[in-house]
Amino acid sequence: MADQRSRYLRQVRRLRRGARRWSTLAGTLTGAAAVLTPYHGVGLPDAAWAAAAGGTALLAAWRWADLRALTRQPMPPAETAEQAQARLIATVERFPAGRMAVGEVRRQRSRLALRGSAAAGPWARLDRAAQALAGLAGRLTGAGDEALLEATAAERSLRDLARRVAEIERAVRIAPDESRPSLAAAHARLLAQLDGGVTAYERLVAAAAGYVAEDASPVGDHPSVARLTEASDFLHGVATGLAEFRGAAEWTRAAH
Template sequence: MTGDPRATYDRRLRRLRRSARGWTVRAGIFTGAAAVLLPYHGLGLPDVLWAAAAGGSVAMAGLRWTDARALAASPPPPPDPALAADRTRRRLEAVVRRLPGGDGVLGELYRQRERVRLRGTAVVSAWQRLDRAAAALAGLAGRLGGPAEPALAEAAAAEKALRDLAERAASVERAFRLAPDEQLTRSHAALVAQLEEGVSAYEQLVAAAAGYVAEEGRPVAGNAAVGRLREATDLLRGIAIGLSELRTAGPTVP
């Protein structure tokens, strides 16, 4: 994609103005130096050089300011609609990401967009299975610590590779729909089979992660919280029975 003409115009105008200011400062320095040195030394060779530098700087400053004014007076080109829309989209995404749960909302939006784009191809079923497995793994990610943590990086890399594979398979399918070819058909079938196998392996990884979370959170000697609740229940029942017995016994007669 080419650059935005409006942005190119703005950059060029800024460069011209910056250059004009720089030459104006140089012109002031050289002119001031020449004005101070000439009365004391007369017109020697060094003074001629100072005067030439001052005159050249003044001329360059004038040229740069003339170019900058001419460019500023010309109408700026309209911004590229596609680039403007892309900048607007990025700004909206940045705003959404700052909101609570914004990353999840954007991720779901991207998945829905990809699902719609792949609709009607042979990879939709595998793509949906991958979505469900990835969502399940995201729910387990916060509990996969310690020795299971490297599995998250492996799963992320595998998910990206599987999505790229699905994109390739869908592209090949669109191509042989336009121009049926036996070789393309075989290549597409091989890609779909590879995708199905990869998604099945990913699902097995998610199942293993769920098993790890289940076993890692199970106490060694039974559920301690349940045991404490039962002890408290027995204690309260004992107190209640004791109070009931005191009431039914009534006052003792001396």
């Protein structure tokens, strides 16, 4: 997936190559028609040569016109490093494995940013719970869909709150003495909110796991158990029948 500048330059090169190719072909056909026509007069083959020469010359003119129109347009600006990184990440995230890898890198980066902060513990708990919920997401159908949407919004809000707690914690360290008590109180309040929110999120994940477990638990034995029992009984009956048949054949042979 190329950027706009690369696509522009590639299109210019493609039009230039096409214009040169058609110009060369038009010149060749025109020269052939000019040389062959006087020898044989104007006939059907000469008309074909002339038509081919005219057609290729027209196509060459169109290609040169397209090239001039394109080169009159301003060239797109060069791609910045941030845009290149975003484009690369978007390309990688198109694949499931790439999406998982990018998500893991982002989690590790966020964890490193919170290292040494009081928000690191709740963040790690939230991360574990979010991964557990991601594994259950494909089975949360029906009534579980709404709970999954709420969990996604809550996770985003809690992660933002954790980053805010870490930022305030860094500000407390450099704040003057007269401002430090109020900042410390705000930090403690937000940290308590974060801890309570993560606890509620963990309870939601536990409830989702219980929902999936109950939704997958049939009344009585699992259907696979019943099918295996039926198959075992069938094979046991076949084996018993073969044994009886073999015994009857041996008795008959002994009798004769």
